[in-house]
Amino acid sequence: MPAPFHGELTLPNQAEALPIARTYLTHLAALAALPEPEAAAVVDAALEACANVVDHAYEPGEDGIFTVVGGVDATGLTVAVRDQGMPIDAERVGSPDQSPARVSASGGLGLIRRSVDHAEWIRRGREGKELRLVKRLPSESVHGHLDAADEPVDDEEEVPLAPEQEYAVRRFEPADAIGVSRCIYRVYGNTYMHEACYYPDRLVALNETGELASIVAVDAAGEVAGHYALERPGLTRVAERGMAVVSPAHRGRDLMGRMRTAIEDEARELGLTGVYSVAVTKHTFSQRVNEAFGSDVCGVILGGGPADQVFKGLEEEGEKPQRVTWVQYFTYVHPPEEALVHAPARHRAIVERIYSGLGLPVEWHDEMEAPTLGNGQVDVTYNLGLDTGTIKVLQVGDDTAAEIRRAADDLFGVTGAEVVHLWLPLADPAGPALLEAAEADGFFFLGVGPSFLPDGDALCLQRLAFDLDFDYVEIANPFARELLDYIRADRDRVQAAQPAAT
Known part of the structure; x- marks a missing residue:
């Protein structure tokens, strides 16, 4: 696991600064232990952002600067490119014919999109703008730990129910990570929209940073039978309830309800203002769970989820694939006065x-x-x-x-x-x-x-x-x-x- 690192490099908006930026970015990728070809792709993407600043952020002949901020932690590499120039103009930098990329013939922002896991544009008014890129550290997926018993099925009745037993519902521990990933796979196969769920090391790292607060249900043998989490990218005061799943062999035992109660308790301990969740509309089961816990409808998000997500045993044959609409529910934990x-x-x-x-x-x-x-x-x-x-x-x-x-x-x-x-x-x-x-x-x-x-x-x-x-x-x-x-x-x-x- 890479050691934490934070550094900043400020350069003039001159083409001669780009090789210096490349050297700095290459060292950041090495510190993050990114393998090839991911490391080269991230360096090219971040350098493309720097080139966009040099080419487009300032008026011709105007002196300016840009700063490349690098951060390495257990989850991977974050690179931010900041400047105080003009906003990005998609018409000028989005087309390879009008503005060829400095490091790729495929166009600047298109290259950036394909090379990173998360891209964030922050427009700071008089303080300029920032393009923040995140590349997560590759880790071993759960697929190397699966056996025949983990294969997802179309009908939960095909899975024999586990014997009646006592279950513990508690906070996630690092040793639970593989079990959580296997549980997700049993229910969704490879179609779940949160890719981190298939990578045990990422689940551990996100729980360490606080961006996830996971609750697990564990059977009498210590195996993970269910998972529920609060998702808090940026450690915001409102978290999303999600990644909720119960292994088919352990359904019908109120594990989802018990984990939901534990999640609400966790939200109170964290001092959150509130929690929200999105319930799919390909079926009404998750909607009814929210209703049972007294959550309130605050919106409907059309096409919020990807079209390829599979809901085992709940899809009608020949159903038209389209993006999944969500009902958004909200619950106050520590509400404001008004x-x-x-x-x-x-x-x-x-x-x-x-x-x-x-x-x-x-x-x-x-x-x-x-x-x-x-x-x-x-x-x-x-x-x-x-x-x-x-x-x-x-x-x-x-x-x-x-x-x-x-x-x-x-x-x-x-x-x-x-x-x-x-x-x-x-x-x-x-x-x-x-x-x-x-x-x-x-x-x-x-x-x-x-x-x-x-x-x-x-x-x-x-x-x-x-x-x-x-x-x-x-x-x-x-x-x-x-x-x-x-x-x-x-x-x-x-x-x-x-x-x-x-």
Whole structure:
């Protein structure tokens, strides 16, 4: 396991600086113990980001600098390229014909997308921008530890139930990692969307950093029979409940319920504001689990999950493959005293319905302010595994609408995202002013994200790069069905207002 390391290198925006950057990046990849060809690919991707700064961040003849920040930990390598120049222009750097990549003929940002596990664009207003790249350290997958008993089956009745016995539900320990990966494989085969679940060493590392807080159910022989986790990338104050699975031989014994209770206790001990979960709509089982624990519907995410995820024994023969829609549920753990909400008039009624379900007092404000002069702050992330981008508005400025448009163009046109989410700050009186511009860019209503932003709640919007067949969306909760109808109507309204393609 590599030793922790953090370093920064600041260089002038000159082509002569790129070989120096390459040498530094090569040493970072070596410190992270990345093997070839992954190490060379990451170096090329990060160097491409540096070349984009040299070529495009500053006006011709303008002196500037960029900083390459490297971090190595147990999970792999993080590289951030920071500058104080102009925002990325997808039209200039996204095409190999208009702007050939310095290190590859395939185009700059396309190369970056293929070479790393996670890419995040952070637009910091007057402080410039940052492109953050993450490459996880390769580790041995669970596939070398599987036997015939681990093979997934289409019908859980084909698996003999384990004898009745006592189970322990407790916090994850490193020795449990292989058992967790095997449990995931038994249920999902190779189709589960969280790749880390198939790599025991990654599960251990993520639990050590706190980005995962795993709970396991262990049988009398000490074997892992189930797993549930809080997912906290960036150690945020709101975590996602996920990676929930029970081995088929141990179902029907309330292990999922016991682990869910332990997860809620863990969230309280961590001091989290709240926890959320997404329930698939290819079936209603996970929705009903959330209902049984009193979680509240706060949104419906169209096409949130990948189309290739398999649900053993739950798919209808010949079912049309499409991205999976999610119902989003939320539970407060340590709620704020009240929510400060500047809701756009168009969505005020449905937002009130969502907050009524959440049971939190709301300080409603009808006034709407124009964005203040100056730069806002926008955080842009891309999830390669889900082909999904997220644009978070952290501070509204008079350039924020243009930043949102530019970020959406980058995510759809360059990285190839299929879904992009947009979070607007409900606590900011200038937040509602962004809605009209966002709708002009194709974004429509999704729901509310309680405490999803540093300063409060988010008005969540979404935009899709595909059409969705609603006949394959199955929802149990009456309000969630009503919310889906609202979202569908809003999508149709926004799409009808888009200019005709030329």
